[in-house]
Amino acid sequence: MDGCFRDGSRRVVGGGRRSRVAAGRRARVELVWGALVMSPSPGIARQRASHRLARPAWGCGGTAWAPLEVLEAVNVVVLDGLLIPDIAVIDAAMSAEAGLTVHADDVFIVVEIASPSTGVSDRKMKPLIYAAAGIPHYSRLDLEPAPRLSLGHLQTYGTHWGQVVQAGETTCLPDPFPFDIDPACLVGR
Structure with missing residues (x-):
C-alpha cells in the first residue's frame, strides 16, 4: 500500500512500519525470502x-x-x-x-x-x-x-x-x- 504526501515523497506501508521515499529518487528493491525489501539509494x-x-x-x-x-x-x-x-x-x-x-x-x-x-x-x-x-x-x-x-x-x-x-x-x-x-x-x- 502506498500514497503520496504533499511534498512529493511517497509513503510505503509494510509490516506495520511507514517510511518516506522522495519521489524521483532511486531506491534499491530486493526480493528476500519472498518479500520485497526497499532501501534508500x-x-x-x-x-x-x-x-x-x-x-x-x-x-x-x-x-x-x-x-x-x-x-x-x-x-x-x-x-x-x-x-x-x-x-x-x-x-x-x-x-x-x-x-x-x-x-x-x-x-x-x-x-x-x-x-x-x-x-x-x-x-x-x-x-x-x-x-x-x-x-x-x-x-x-x-x-x-x-x-x-x-x-x-x-x-x-x-x-x-x-x-x-x-x-x-x-x-x-x-x-x-x-x-x-x-x-x-x-x-x-
Missing part, C-alpha cells in the same frame, strides 16, 4: 567506499583476474529472490551475455557495505542467503564506528566468516586472487 560515504573498493579490485591484473569482472550494484538471482550487492565479482564470460541479472552460480564474491538502513540485513540475512546460493566468498564492509572489513569464504556447513580486518590493518587475501587493502583508505576524502 546509497549515501555518499557508501558510494565512495564501494568505488574505492571496486577500483583496486578491478586493477589487480594478472591471469587470475582474466576470467572475472568486478561490477557494482548488479542484480543477482539467488534461490529465493533477487539481491543487489554493492560489489560483485562475476564470471566475465557470463557478464558479457547477461542482460538485467546474473545468476548466483556465476558469482565468485559479493561485498555488502552496511549502513543504518541495511545493517541488519547485511549482517544476518544476506550471509545465509549467499551461502545457500553457493557463492564462495562474502564480505561486509562496516563504515561505523570505524571501517572494518569482514571477509568470509563458504564453509561446508554453509556459513561465510573468516577474518575481520580493522582500520589500519591490511587484508592480504591470497584466495581467490591476491588482494590487499586497508579499510581506512575506503572512507573520507
Whole structure:
C-alpha cells in the first residue's frame, strides 16, 4: 500500500512500519525470502567506499583476474529472490551475455557495505542467503564506528566468516586472487 504526501515523497506501508521515499529518487528493491525489501539509494560515504573498493579490485591484473569482472550494484538471482550487492565479482564470460541479472552460480564474491538502513540485513540475512546460493566468498564492509572489513569464504556447513580486518590493518587475501587493502583508505576524502 502506498500514497503520496504533499511534498512529493511517497509513503510505503509494510509490516506495520511507514517510511518516506522522495519521489524521483532511486531506491534499491530486493526480493528476500519472498518479500520485497526497499532501501534508500546509497549515501555518499557508501558510494565512495564501494568505488574505492571496486577500483583496486578491478586493477589487480594478472591471469587470475582474466576470467572475472568486478561490477557494482548488479542484480543477482539467488534461490529465493533477487539481491543487489554493492560489489560483485562475476564470471566475465557470463557478464558479457547477461542482460538485467546474473545468476548466483556465476558469482565468485559479493561485498555488502552496511549502513543504518541495511545493517541488519547485511549482517544476518544476506550471509545465509549467499551461502545457500553457493557463492564462495562474502564480505561486509562496516563504515561505523570505524571501517572494518569482514571477509568470509563458504564453509561446508554453509556459513561465510573468516577474518575481520580493522582500520589500519591490511587484508592480504591470497584466495581467490591476491588482494590487499586497508579499510581506512575506503572512507573520507
